[in-house]
Ligand SMILES: Nc1ncnc2c1ncn2[C@@H]1O[C@H](COP(=O)(O)OP(=O)(O)OP(=O)(O)O)[C@@H](O)[C@H]1O
């Protein structure tokens with residue numbers, strides 16, 4: 146997902162923001178934060194794909210708050226929020242999601258069983274007039290920043306056509322539990 150986004154959106158870096166706890170997911174069965182961070186670090190290359198404990202260090206759990214802190218801390222950087230298609234379906238349940246989508250460009254990657262539903266879902270319909278092609282996201286974000294940034298236009302979003310990947314954290318947790326492996 147990170148590699149496809151790097152290429153399609155022409156990003157400088159992808160940050161894997163390891164969540165201290167998704168506000169909409171039960172903690173039960175979740176690997177401890179340190180294990181999840183270590184696991185993300187193993188798949189990152191430490192150069193263009195970087196795993197980070199930013200949310201844990203800054204005390205934010207809701208993405209709208211995390212991005213507000215990131216924008217303040219790195220005012221010259223242009224951030225794009227990368228989401229799997231399942232999360233676009235869920236987006237209307239996120240805290241202050243319309244504000245999040247207005248301020249932050251979003252790129253959605255396909256996920257088996259979710260892509261079609263996501264592109265026909267509530268968030269996609271509500272944001273339809275702000276949809277652009279992937280290559281345009283950063284150009285538009287740069288233009289918006291030059292014209293006054295957050296107070297200006299609605300941020301764009303895009304669907305990134307990429308190969309689908311069947312992996313799922315739930316399936317990995319289930320397989321580990323069934324084999325009595327716990328968290329590797
Ligand atoms: N196979 C996948 N294809 C596309 N996006 C994915 C895939 N797996 C995870 N993602 C996306 O990566 C982000 C982090 O996902 P996470 O690490 O929670 O895995 P998950 O498989 O979605 O977890 P769970 O199974 O617990 O719901 C989310 O935006 C999710 O949509």
Ligand SMILES: O=C(O)c1ccc[n+]([C@@H]2O[C@H](COP(=O)([O-])O)[C@@H](O)[C@H]2O)c1
Nearest residue numbers: 164167168169206207208209238239240
């Ligand atoms: O801000 C919210 O209300 C919100 C609700 C659900 C999920 N998120 C974030 O979405 C990201 C993906 O969640 P997950 O569990 O699918 O990896 C993770 O950073 C979560 O904190 C954020």
